[in-house]
Amino acid sequence: MLLNVDAINVHYGSAQVLHDVSINVKERELTCIVGRNGAGKTTLLKTISGFLKPTRGTVTFEDRTISGMRPDKVALLGVKYVFQDKRVFGDLTVRDNMELAAYPIKANLDEAIERLFSISGKMKKLIDSKAKGLSGGERQILLIGRALAGSPKLLLIDEPTEGLAAIVINDIARILMEMKGRLSMVVVEQNLAIVSRMADRVYIMKEGNVLREITEEAEIRDQAYIESLL
Amino acid sequence: MFEVIAYGLTIGGILYIVSIGFSLTFGSMRIVNFAHGLVYAVGAYALFALLPVAKGNFVIAAILAILASLPVSYVIEKFVIRRLYGKSIDYAIIASYAVLLIGVDLIKWIWGASPVPISDPVGTSVSFFALEIPLYRLIIIGLSFLIFISLSIFFKKSIIGKIVVAGLADREAVLSLGIDIDKYFAIVFILGSALASLGGILYGPISTIHPYMGFRIVTLCFAVVIVGGMGNLRGTAIASYTLGMVMAVTAWYWGAAADAMIFVVMAVVLIFRPIEL
Numbered sequence: 001m002l003l004n005v006d007a008i009n010v011h012y013g014s015a016q017v018l019h020d021v022s023i024n025v026k027e028r029e030l031t032c033i034v035g036r037n038g039a040g041k042t043t044l045l046k047t048i049s050g051f052l053k054p055t056r057g058t059v060t061f062e063d064r065t066i067s068g069m070r071p072d073k074v075a076l077l078g079v080k081y082v083f084q085d086k087r088v089f090g091d092l093t094v095r096d097n098m099e100l101a102a103y104p105i106k107a108n109l110d111e112a113i114e115r116l117f118s119i120s121g122k123m124k125k126l127i128d129s130k131a132k133g134l135s136g137g138e139r140q141i142l143l144i145g146r147a148l149a150g151s152p153k154l155l156l157i158d159e160p161t162e163g164l165a166a167i168v169i170n171d172i173a174r175i176l177m178e179m180k181g182r183l184s185m186v187v188v189e190q191n192l193a194i195v196s197r198m199a200d201r202v203y204i205m206k207e208g209n210v211l212r213e214i215t216e217e218a219e220i221r222d223q224a225y226i227e228s229l230l
Numbered sequence: 231m232f233e234v235i236a237y238g239l240t241i242g243g244i245l246y247i248v249s250i251g252f253s254l255t256f257g258s259m260r261i262v263n264f265a266h267g268l269v270y271a272v273g274a275y276a277l278f279a280l281l282p283v284a285k286g287n288f289v290i291a292a293i294l295a296i297l298a299s300l301p302v303s304y305v306i307e308k309f310v311i312r313r314l315y316g317k318s319i320d321y322a323i324i325a326s327y328a329v330l331l332i333g334v335d336l337i338k339w340i341w342g343a344s345p346v347p348i349s350d351p352v353g354t355s356v357s358f359f360a361l362e363i364p365l366y367r368l369i370i371i372g373l374s375f376l377i378f379i380s381l382s383i384f385f386k387k388s389i390i391g392k393i394v395v396a397g398l399a400d401r402e403a404v405l406s407l408g409i410d411i412d413k414y415f416a417i418v419f420i421l422g423s424a425l426a427s428l429g430g431i432l433y434g435p436i437s438t439i440h441p442y443m444g445f446r447i448v449t450l451c452f453a454v455v456i457v458g459g460m461g462n463l464r465g466t467a468i469a470s471y472t473l474g475m476v477m478a479v480t481a482w483y484w485g486a487a488a489d490a491m492i493f494v495v496m497a498v499v500l501i502f503r504p505i506e507l
Contacts, residue, residue: 051402075408087403089396096392103389104408146407 002027002184003048003079003154008057008067010040010047017043019208020057023186025154025201030176031186032195035205036230041188042084044205045156048186049081050074061154076104078153082146084162084188086139090132094123094142097131098149107150116145119175137168144175155185161194173198196223204229233361234478240367240436242474243374245454248429249466250381251422252451257398257461258415261314264326265306266426266451267444268333272299273427274439275337278346288351292431296424302333303423307416315412330444337441345438370432377425378467385463394418398461446489453496 003025010018018040025031033041046052048059050071059067066074075081089097095113102112116123120141126134131142140160147155160176161169173194176187180198189195195202202214204226212229214220248270255263276295284291310329314322352369355362385391397404397411404411430443450473458469473492481488 049406051405070410071402071405072408072410075406081406083403083406087400089399089403091395091399092392097396099389100392100396100404100409101407103393 001025002029002062003186004058004060005044005048006058006060008047008054008059010043010052011055017208018047018054021205021208021210022057023203023210023213025184025186027184028181029184029200030180030198031184031201031203032199033186033188033203033205034190034192034195034226034230035211038207039205040208041205042158043208045081045158045186045188048074049079049156051081072104078151080147080152080155082143082155082157082160084159086136086143086163088131088134088139088142090130092131094127094129094131094134097142097146101146101149105150112145112149115148116142119145119148119178120171135168136164137171140164140168140172141175144179148179151183153184155179155183157185157187159188159190161189161191169194192223192226196221196226202226206230232359233363234482235475236363236367236371237481238475238478239371239374239471240474241477242471243371244429244433244436245450245474246374246467246470247377247432248426248447249451249454249458249470250377250463251419251424251426252448253455253458253463253466254394254398254415254418254422254461255311256455257459258394258401258418259311259315260319260460261311261322262319262326262452263306263311264323264448265310265329265333266326266423267446267448268330269299269303269306269423269426269444270430270433270447271333271337271439271441271444272302273430274348274434274443275341275346275430276427277431277434278341278348278439281348292428295431296427299427300420300424303420303427307419307423311419312412312416330448334441334444341441343441345440347438348434350435366435370436373432381463390414390417450489450492453492456496457499 001024005021005023007020007022008018009016009020021044033044035041043052047054050069053068058065061077061079066077098112098116099109102109113127123141126138134142160172164172169191177198179185199220202220204211219225252263252266255261273295276298277291280291280294284294306329310325314325350364350366352366354365356365356368385395393404393409393414397414401411454466454469454473457473458465473495476491476495477488480491
């Protein structure tokens, strides 16, 4: 097992937002986490990536306990968190954004940029543009490109299609499908059509709990079934 | 009028040199660091103490004074500022103000409470449209522009600069890439402190140095940051030179109101562009 989240509780102040949450992620598997707003999906990703500390339970990555570890240390282990809200460094160019991604892991910048271009060829003409001028879809592609610098082991992607136009959503879904099988991913996604199409494993979350784990392919491909569980 | 412009650019230049560190600390760590004024005063007093050691050579004494003030800023960063990361802004104001008060008393204990003059290290003037402008002031203006250009290149081209620019905008996103952003903010804190010390050194020969000089500069820095924007590098430069000119023009007509006019400008900016502290 690549990642094991074992019965974690997470609090914001005195309010408990995750209750005994457990999930498993296997190597090269695409795991989707679905649930309504406030279900605790983002909190779970933030806890795995080190931005929040569980008050109980452990997070283990490659048999190493990472719960309580600082987020930059978690990232250096190969666990990359792609925030929701398309948070690029707007005052820097696309190339600078890629440079910052490659720098801490001593990855080759040219290779990282080539990988970005392989995800989406349209980034070639934008490479020296300020990131704040990018569209929502282009920002998401840049964020995925940044996270892919230096061959990470696990990507945690938070709401990659949120707020994007339908045509751009298809583009992001295509990128995720192309990456599938080459590295492990945990994707928080509200678009159930995409979830049904690409997931290997699905966790349904509700009010800070994991309601169900779905591993049967027939159930995963049944969008109506997943929707009925939310 | 050229004299007023020269005076305004001189004050603006010193304000810029001192404010840049204050602004970066404010923007990156959300800490209002009143102890910044102490480093400014320590720079000036270290110059005063080291001039005889350097046998009157101002440049050597200035370099030594900056180096002497760095341990002070290191101690402030390590034992006060670093413990305030992520805490309420009120704690930062109280703690850093306390450091400033303690520092001022230490300066009084070591050098006394009376103002100390430092002579103009250049001592010559330049004639310009029948006006005599001290060359030292023109050097300060030139040096401040040089620092502005150097910092602009540093923050645009160097990896440390890019990390800090990114960290000012989104600290969490930088951490998510595997970068220990606090380490880079600490580097910038020391750089800003060195510049604060340089500001005190440059200001010494224009006026007199006194234990309370840090209080005045830090309130002016605060106004610069409010007008220019927290952690906004270009805004800090524009605000510094603008407020320097405001001070100079006001002083030309009504000397007693020069400082007050700065805060009038700050108030106007807050009315039309309120910020969340």
